[in-house]
Amino acid sequence: MIKRLSPLASHPRYWLSGSPRGLGGGARQVGPVTYGERRRSSCAARAVEVTKIYGSGETAVRAVDGVSIEFERARFTAVMGPSGSGKSTLMHCMAGLDAPTSGHTFIGDEELGLLNDTRLTDLRRDRIGFVFQSFNLVPTLTAAENITLPADLVGSTVDRDWLNYLVSNLGIADRLSHRPSELSGGQQQRVACARALVRRPELIFADEPTGNLDSNASTGVLTFLRQAVRDHGHAVVMVTHDPKAAAYAERVVFLADGRIVGELLAPTSDAVLEQMKRLGA
Amino acid sequence: MRKVTIRGLLARKLRLALTALAIVLGVMFVTGTLVLGDTLNRTFDALVGTAYGKISFEIRGTAAFSKASAYSGTDRNPIPAALATAVSRLPGVAYVHGDVSGYAQFVDRQGSAIGSGTGNTLGLSFDPNRQLSSYRLVEGRAPTAPDNVVMDKATATKHHFAIGDRVRVLLPGGARTFTISGIVTFGGDDNLLGITLAGFDQRTAQALFGLRRHYDTIEVLAAPRADSVRLRLAIEKLLPRGVEVVSGRTVINEATSAISNALSFISTTLLIFALISLFIGGFTIFNTFTITIGQRTRELALLRVVGANRRQVFGSVLGEAALTGLLASLIGLGLGVVAALGLKALLKAFGVLLPSAPLVFEARTPAVALAMGVGVTVLSAVLPARRAVRIAPVAALADHTQDGPQSLRRRRVSAGSAVAIAGLGALLAGLTEASILVVGIGALALFVAGGMLVPLVARPLSSALGRPLAALLGAPGRLGRRNSTRNPMRTAQTGAALMIGLALVSMIAVLGNSLATSAKHNVDSAVAADYLVTGSDAFSSSVPAIISRLPGAVATTTVYKGQFEFRGSLSTIAAASVAGLPKTVNLHLTAGRGAPTMAAGQLLVDQNTANTNHLHVGSVVAVKFAQTGEATMRIGGIYAYNPLVGSFITGTGFFLSHFNNPLPNAVLVSTASGTRGFETTLNRALAAYPNLNIQSRAQFEQAQQNSINQLLGLIYVLLALAVLIALIGIVNTLLLSVFERTREIGLLRAVGMRRRQVREMIRSESVIVAVFGAVIGIVVGTGLGAAAASSLRHSSVTTVAIPVPSLIAFLILAAVLGLIAATWPARRAANLDVLRAIATE
Numbered sequence A: 001m002i003k004r005l006s007p008l009a010s011h012p013r014y015w016l017s018g019s020p021r022g023l024g025g026g027a028r029q030v031g032p033v034t035y036g037e038r039r040r041s042s043c044a045a046r047a048v049e050v051t052k053i054y055g056s057g058e059t060a061v062r063a064v065d066g067v068s069i070e071f072e073r074a075r076f077t078a079v080m081g082p083s084g085s086g087k088s089t090l091m092h093c094m095a096g097l098d099a100p101t102s103g104h105t106f107i108g109d110e111e112l113g114l115l116n117d118t119r120l121t122d123l124r125r126d127r128i129g130f131v132f133q134s135f136n137l138v139p140t141l142t143a144a145e146n147i148t149l150p151a152d153l154v155g156s157t158v159d160r161d162w163l164n165y166l167v168s169n170l171g172i173a174d175r176l177s178h179r180p181s182e183l184s185g186g187q188q189q190r191v192a193c194a195r196a197l198v199r200r201p202e203l204i205f206a207d208e209p210t211g212n213l214d215s216n217a218s219t220g221v222l223t224f225l226r227q228a229v230r231d232h233g234h235a236v237v238m239v240t241h242d243p244k245a246a247a248y249a250e251r252v253v254f255l256a257d258g259r260i261v262g263e264l265l266a267p268t269s270d271a272v273l274e275q276m277k278r279l280g281a
Numbered sequence B: 001m002r003k004v005t006i007r008g009l010l011a012r013k014l015r016l017a018l019t020a021l022a023i024v025l026g027v028m029f030v031t032g033t034l035v036l037g038d039t040l041n042r043t044f045d046a047l048v049g050t051a052y053g054k055i056s057f058e059i060r061g062t063a064a065f066s067k068a069s070a071y072s073g074t075d076r077n078p079i080p081a082a083l084a085t086a087v088s089r090l091p092g093v094a095y096v097h098g099d100v101s102g103y104a105q106f107v108d109r110q111g112s113a114i115g116s117g118t119g120n121t122l123g124l125s126f127d128p129n130r131q132l133s134s135y136r137l138v139e140g141r142a143p144t145a146p147d148n149v150v151m152d153k154a155t156a157t158k159h160h161f162a163i164g165d166r167v168r169v170l171l172p173g174g175a176r177t178f179t180i181s182g183i184v185t186f187g188g189d190d191n192l193l194g195i196t197l198a199g200f201d202q203r204t205a206q207a208l209f210g211l212r213r214h215y216d217t218i219e220v221l222a223a224p225r226a227d228s229v230r231l232r233l234a235i236e237k238l239l240p241r242g243v244e245v246v247s248g249r250t251v252i253n254e255a256t257s258a259i260s261n262a263l264s265f266i267s268t269t270l271l272i273f274a275l276i277s278l279f280i281g282g283f284t285i286f287n288t289f290t291i292t293i294g295q296r297t298r299e300l301a302l303l304r305v306v307g308a309n310r311r312q313v314f315g316s317v318l319g320e321a322a323l324t325g326l327l328a329s330l331i332g333l334g335l336g337v338v339a340a341l342g343l344k345a346l347l348k349a350f351g352v353l354l355p356s357a358p359l360v361f362e363a364r365t366p367a368v369a370l371a372m373g374v375g376v377t378v379l380s381a382v383l384p385a386r387r388a389v390r391i392a393p394v395a396a397l398a399d400h401t402q403d404g405p406q407s408l409r410r411r412r413v414s415a416g417s418a419v420a421i422a423g424l425g426a427l428l429a430g431l432t433e434a435s436i437l438v439v440g441i442g443a444l445a446l447f448v449a450g451g452m453l454v455p456l457v458a459r460p461l462s463s464a465l466g467r468p469l470a471a472l473l474g475a476p477g478r479l480g481r482r483n484s485t486r487n488p489m490r491t492a493q494t495g496a497a498l499m500i501g502l503a504l505v506s507m508i509a510v511l512g513n514s515l516a517t518s519a520k521h522n523v524d525s526a527v528a529a530d531y532l533v534t535g536s537d538a539f540s541s542s543v544p545a546i547i548s549r550l551p552g553a554v555a556t557t558t559v560y561k562g563q564f565e566f567r568g569s570l571s572t573i574a575a576a577s578v579a580g581l582p583k584t585v586n587l588h589l590t591a592g593r594g595a596p597t598m599a600a601g602q603l604l605v606d607q608n609t610a611n612t613n614h615l616h617v618g619s620v621v622a623v624k625f626a627q628t629g630e631a632t633m634r635i636g637g638i639y640a641y642n643p644l645v646g647s648f649i650t651g652t653g654f655f656l657s658h659f660n661n662p663l664p665n666a667v668l669v670s671t672a673s674g675t676r677g678f679e680t681t682l683n684r685a686l687a688a689y690p691n692l693n694i695q696s697r698a699q700f701e702q703a704q705q706n707s708i709n710q711l712l713g714l715i716y717v718l719l720a721l722a723v724l725i726a727l728i729g730i731v732n733t734l735l736l737s738v739f740e741r742t743r744e745i746g747l748l749r750a751v752g753m754r755r756r757q758v759r760e761m762i763r764s765e766s767v768i769v770a771v772f773g774a775v776i777g778i779v780v781g782t783g784l785g786a787a788a789a790s791s792l793r794h795s796s797v798t799t800v801a802i803p804v805p806s807l808i809a810f811l812i813l814a815a816v817l818g819l820i821a822a823t824w825p826a827r828r829a830a831n832l833d834v835l836r837a838i839a840t841e
């Protein structure tokens, strides 16, 4: 199921027509969308001709080079590519953490470039969840407080049942009163996952969430992310270097030198590995 | 290694600047104080030179009191005028002038007295001879007729008087009107330090000041080539007992040393406040270095890994401190000149009379300022540097930077307690011995101990203080509260600077409030009179008679005050007419009898004096008066301390026979109950004496409190700088914390914290730290203030009164200042680039 992308493939219209569900065998069963009918758009996040240039003149680096891509709702997408290929940069731009040099980014129907800082912050807090590779937690807060932080910031309460479900599913229920420094790396990442999901965001961005974890801990986190997509309809975009991790996704997008160079649906780790070899990574 | 030090400094420019600011301000204050002191000394020396520079010899009465203030002159008897004639006939004498001076105050065209009083008016016999006098006629003629007066140019200009104008002058014997015959200057100045001058011809002056055929002093100018030793011997031969001759040099030296004594009090006081500021600056530096070394653990460990030895690391940190201190001291030195001008303006605003003159910059000033600035900085960095030395090379590999050693607790408690006990001991010893130095050292030790012990309460206390903020602000408040407790050591040390500042402020507030309350209480219990008439100094002796003739005045008591020696020490004795005394003064006798013994010329002393001198009714004590010499007095009674009277009182008859033409100090009036409009009557009757202060008892009480409050105001202003430096410390710590928590703030922003919420979080932390310091400071200060006040129980303090509203106001002020201090760090934190923050290592 490997598909080399033609230049045409990076055009948004291609993605609109090439709906994943329509692709049959590649697609897996997805659970009901639980975030209601807030969004009419079928995709959770979208980038149109996004370019990000660092520096200027001689030393300018095109970290992301004219990328157009959509991340569908209720789908687990992995982003892969060699180091320095622009994965993190693309993700940051699409999450509203960074502004692209040119092009447009959308979360649902909302164009990020049109929002001021406060509205962008609120959008991040309410509609996006983050899991970073490291330093995910505020050291002064306990695990429980870290999880409810996004809710606390708006002064809203969290859904207790949902929270209990999350922590028990992640196996951190007995660690909730601990500070991050008292947790293992895997536990910290699982707390971060719980925080990312606690407000039931449409979309979760995870930048190498398993980068620092052993295979056991990785499995825990990845299974949980897949469950979030399958059972609860969240969209997950995960940057990873690990073909095994990528195999948890329903779709893998390959980046090289800031461009999208390939895509794989219903990947297996062997297929991912093969593709990576082919891309020279 | 030097390169590492300098690179390190450059990399931390901002931190450096903030750390330096604390020292800059401290050194600025010290420099300003020194420059002001030198300037004042120099100008006063110049004034003395102008005043006495030309005198060859001065003939004067010998000082009656051994320990009299060097140049008060009040204890010298006048000398016979005939002596001047005799001296002028001696060979080698070029010119002789008999000097007479006394109280003379001009009245302006609107009928108000010119000059606020307290020694800034002067009347004297004008000496037209330019060879000796420092006053110079610039317009008109010298006074020759009994109704002539010369006026200083400053007064004439300011109040629009010209030659030939009529001017009323208030004199010991009442008010009189004179014609202005001339305008004079003092040397090149329009007058002497703002002191108004009324110059009369010699005979008139003698009459006005009650010195018929006598002079206060005789000034002698020797002929150009006269042998001064022979001349002096010749003069000495003419002198009767009780009269002495001294050289002009001696006169100048006495005047100079008297003035520099007075000035050194001002300079010392200012210097104490400057040192307080510097001390608090030291706290800030200590804190900054502790934090930066905590943050640089990895870097320093890496240095150790690549081969730097412990000495080099120690030297690197101290070198950084020394450079910072030097730079800051140089800037502070420059700004000190501005500070000198500011201090001078401040003193002037609070009523201290100072000459205007160019600033004097002695070589000692930069030496002292630099030594202090660099010294404080380096000393403050020693402990952090020792901590840097203890960093093990393996720390370079460790993942987590430790927040700071927690295991020091027990040692800290014992060391802190030891210092606290030592400080307390010194404080108590100082209070009993009344040695300000020991008290200062004790207080210093207490503050250091406070700095060592507060970390123990930092976590629970700041957590408690943060609770309302967390409730009010939600998540940002909660996070700020957490941040304030995450490193109790840091919170404590940052708060400690403010603690010291506020401890001093509250101590002064408690002491001042106790003094003011006691003053009111004292006046209440001491004064029975309904009205008090006082002058800015003494006033005309015709006033009591005028008052006692007024309808409605039931009892009138005239109070005199003078200096005498009581058992060898200089004291003030009061005298009051006995007749109306019970109706005007509440003398609470504890032994003996009042009025009858006073009338009999016996002495009444207050309880304290009686106790310390083991006196009983009937004891006989040795006293000495300037005019009449040694005498003995019998103790007729003992009374509870009375602020109006002082410690000694006797009858008027006795007093008048031992003092030469004394002027009344106060007149107390009681009116018949139900008398209406007596104040108006009194004012109208005394309209001719605009220098008089006519007050009802309530007004008198208020005036007593006002003068205490004015002093408090001055001290608050001087302490403000210390508080400001403490605030800089808070700004500094917050900024360092923001740097340190860059990633964390980035994370918070990424998961949805708004900029405003970031600011709220930083502000909450700042307010908590500030209020934490303030609470401890106010508690400690209140304790110290209450202790100091109760140590004054025997003299002026009767009640220890805690000014609760003021203390609450200080607390609120501290919170507001904390908010202000957070402005910049909060803005910095809020404007952190989210992505960059996340990416920061």
Ligand SMILES: Nc1ncnc2c1ncn2[C@@H]1O[C@H](COP(=O)(O)OP(=O)(O)OP(=O)(O)O)[C@@H](O)[C@H]1O
Residues within 6 Å of the ligand: A054, A055, A061, A062, A063, A081, A082, A083, A084, A085, A086, A087, A088, A089, A090
């Ligand atoms: N702040 C920055 N300033 C300059 N260049 C940057 C910056 N951030 C990233 N880059 C450059 O942009 C390119 C893409 O970086 P990015 O971090 O997106 O790569 P990545 O695919 O996430 O790599 P990795 O797998 O190593 O995390 C790299 O060449 C990098 O050097």
Ligand SMILES: [Mg+2]
Residues within 6 Å of the ligand: A087, A088, A089, A207
């Ligand atoms: Mg990356």
